[in-house]
Amino acid sequence: MTSGTDRLRSRLLPNTAPWRGSRDFRLTWTSGTISLFGSIFTMTAIPLQIADLTGSPLAVGAVGAVELLPTIVFGLYGGLLADRADRRAVAVLTEAALAALSALLLTNALLGTPALWPLYAAAGLAAALQGLQQPSVEAMIPRLVPHEQLVAAGALLSLRWSLAGLAGPAAAGLLIAWAGVPAAYLVDLGTFLLSLALLARVRPVPSERDAEAPVLREFVEGARYAARRPDLLGTYLADLAATVFALPTALFPFLAQELDALWALGLLYSAAAAGSLLAAATGGWTERVHRHGRPVLISAALVGAAMVGASLATDLWAVLLCLVVAGGANWIGDTFRSAIWNQSIPDELRGRAAGLELLVGSAGPALGDLRAGSLAARQGIRAALRTGGLLCLAGTATLTAALPALWRYDRCTSPHVEEARAAAR
Structure with missing residues (x-):
């Protein structure tokens, strides 16, 4: 035992x-x-x-x-x-x-x-x-x-x-x-x-290359590298699908009012973090997964499904449970996206790739709040939540079909991972 x-x-x-x-x-x-x-x-x-x-x-x-x-x-x-x-x-x-x-x-x-x-x-x-x-x-x-x-x-x-x-x-x-x-x-x-x-x-972590190219050319080089890799491009788009469509924190004050539970506004804001913490505390299994693209896509779909569930729930605790699930799923997606980025991107491009990640991570929530707020003003809070969740599910399905390289991504067989591993050695 x-x-x-x-x-x-x-x-x-x-x-x-x-x-x-x-x-x-x-x-x-x-x-x-x-x-x-x-x-x-x-x-x-x-x-x-x-x-x-x-x-x-x-x-x-x-x-x-x-x-x-x-x-x-x-x-x-x-x-x-x-x-x-x-x-x-x-x-x-x-x-x-x-x-x-x-x-x-x-x-x-x-x-x-x-x-x-x-x-x-x-x-x-x-x-x-x-x-x-x-x-x-x-x-x-x-x-x-x-x-x-x-x-x-x-x-x-x-x-x-x-x-x-x-x-x-x-x-x-x-x-x-x-x-x-x-x-x-x-x-x-x-x-x-x-x-x-x-x-x-x-310890110092100096650049391992001589950078003499013009700034604009180096920007373009980084963007072209991401565009040439559909698996990498898919990680950015999956993140956007979740944050733009299915994580509308701007709606929480209005959702608390609709549930007649203004006292629980703090719980609504912290529920996703609680889900992330729960997933992180039990996330030892992530190291045994080698097909990293699949959990990236599945977790984005789970975030969308959780938002659909939240839009249908009439009980505060059911809404909170959906938000906890969304936070946990988002943590799983972040973990495997990070694994793909860190394990497969060459060191000389890693900084520019991180800049693109920051762009996606910043623009997604801001656009998501704008989308949710404008839709809620026209159709109501529940419709905004439900539509966002359904769009996230549809976007994830589209990505899976359009970018099969992300679904097939395997750290054990990816040539990009092998090249980065060899360079690290």
Whole structure:
């Protein structure tokens, strides 16, 4: 009985070998977790402070518009930078700049009458800095852990997003209610400084190529590489199918009103994170899957099905269960997409590929909220949820038929994986 229990535990629990075996991955993971947790405090505080200063929902919603363009532009350039410069150095410098922004926000919040414009300026600058940073941090990972541990490393990286997404908003809300908005910025500043100290201890990760081509040509080179690989292109489109059609967080306040459960709004926001955390905590099985394209497509279909279920549910707890399922399925899709990216993309293109990933990851939720909001205004909340779920299912079926290379993708037989493995050796 004990041996059977141990085998079951080993199959379900995440593999921590990358965390235990690589000092640099451990430092990067811990630094990112601390930084992400602190950033959630600022992400919570800025909209609240704008609401207090203006009393306008439109002014609060404008924060997303201010953030989107810098994320896209600087994310793409950050991908190019990750292929040209020392990735650790880019991460350290941008982390230091983000800490300085937190200090400015804290100073503004401590004024007798805080100014409004620094909040928008800080939101836009933070989005630009994160766009520069994230491709370098993601492109570092294949250089910090052995090639055969990249699936486990991706699962552990997804785990930190789940942990922060579940605990961060609740902790930020409690702190702001108890000590005010300046306390949130102070926590964020402290976490950035601690994260920076850890990140500075990671060994340098310099570029392994000489970059002399014009910037535009290198952008085109990265885009052409993705376009030549239908399996890779399919991972981006599957992510868009889920986020554009089936993860409409903008509808949650209205859904809570319709369910006569405004008290449960926080539960609606955290349900997907809870599903992600549950999937991550039992995700040891992901390492034994070698046909990575299939779970990418199946998980996107599950997200769509869960949204259809949520649109039909009349009970709050049934809606929450559907959102938990959607969050867990999305975690599975993210894990296998990350595995395909990390295991099969050449190191000299990894930064630009990460820039494309950031573009998809940023544009998808923003377009999804816009789609859901406009459709809900015309047809109602339930129709927007149901239509989005059905479109996600239809989009996933179309991708499966149109891009069979993604469904057939097998890490054991993919020539791209073999080439990346040989280069890593």
